[in-house]
Structures are given as structure tokens and as C-alpha cells.
Amino acid sequence: MERRQGTGKTGEGNVEAIRAQIRAEALAEEVELVGALGPDEVVSWYRRAAAHVNATRTGSGDKAALEAMSCGCPSLAANEGFREILGDRAAALVFRQGDAADLAEKLAGVLALSSDEREAMGRELRARIVRDHGLLGLADRLTVVLREVAASARPRRRP
Numbered sequence: 115m116e117r118r119q120g121t122g123k124t125g126e127g128n129v130e131a132i133r134a135q136i137r138a139e140a141l142a143e144e145v146e147l148v149g150a151l152g153p154d155e156v157v158s159w160y161r162r163a164a165a166h167v168n169a170t171r172t173g174s175g176d177k178a179a180l181e182a183m184s185c186g187c188p189s190l191a192a193n194e195g196f197r198e199i200l201g202d203r204a205a206a207l208v209f210r211q212g213d214a215a216d217l218a219e220k221l222a223g224v225l226a227l228s229s230d231e232r233e234a235m236g237r238e239l240r241a242r243i244v245r246d247h248g249l250l251g252l253a254d255r256l257t258v259v260l261r262e263v264a265a266s267a268r269p270r271r272r273p
């Protein structure tokens with residue numbers, strides 16, 4: 115049986131409610147709540163995961179989906195802001211906020227892929243994240259912005 119593990123941060127009251135639901139639905143053999151992970155542990159979790167789910171609302175600045183994708187893990191997201199990043203994969207990976215059935219359908223689609231297909235998706239997403247959100251790309255974008263700011267701050271010569 116495949117073991118699913120959650121790593122999200124949740125308030126203690128919510129954790130107890132989730133544990134109760136896990137017991138009530140007899141999912142204790144499939145779901146493990148592991149609690150907070152240190153930064154050095156997160157990468158290995160993402161790399162082992164078949165998929166990542168990010169339920170943050172559109173407009174939020176959560177970077178967990180980017181972290182998962184940078185590790186080659188397909189990330190399903192409720193945040194419409196990820197559509198551009200996901201490109202042609204958005205239809206399969208963006209789910210409607212608060213719609214458990216839509217999430218379940220999209221997650222089932224990702225999990226139905228062969229491991230080779232999921233790995234190919236993960237590599238494609240990682241390449242996009244590295245290209246558009248990696249340190250070198252950030253440095254290039256900052257250089258452009260700083261040049262524009264410097265140019266606009268220079269005193270203008272009078273004719």
C-alpha cells in the first residue's frame with residue numbers, strides 16, 4: 115500500500131481534527147502526519163513525493179509550490195497565480211479553491227501517470243522554475259531594474 119505523508123504546517127487544533135478524521139476513515143496505514151521539517155529535510159521529502167498539493171488562495175505569496183517544483187515534484191495548486199508558471203500543465207495541476215472533488219480528480223490524474231511520465235513532468239516544471247525563478251535569473255532581473263533606477267535618478271542635462 116502506498117504511504118502518503120503530509121508535511122504542511124497546521125495549528126494544533128486542526129492537527130487533532132485531522133488525526134480524528136484519519137482514524138474515522140481508517141487511513142492510519144496510508145497517512146502519516148510528520149510535523150514541521152527542517153530546511154535540510156524538505157528537499158528529500160519533495161523528491162520522494164509523487165505529488166505536492168498547495169491549497170493557498172490566489173494572491174497569496176506561498177513559495178512551497180515553487181520549492182516542490184524546483185525539486186522535480188509536480189505541484190497541484192489552488193492559486194490561479196501559478197497558471198503562468200505551469201504553462202500547458204495548468205489544466206492538469208490547478209484546482210478550484212475549496213473544491214475537494216476537483217482536487218481529487220486532478221490528483222488522481224497525476225497519480226495515474228506512470229512514474230516515468232510524472233518524472234518527465236517534474237523535470238519540465240523544475241526547468242521552468244530554475245529558468246524563471248532561479249538565482250541567476252533573479253540576478254539578471256535585478257540588474258535590469260537597478261540600471262533603470264540608476265538611469266532615472268541621474269540629473270538630466272539642460273540643453
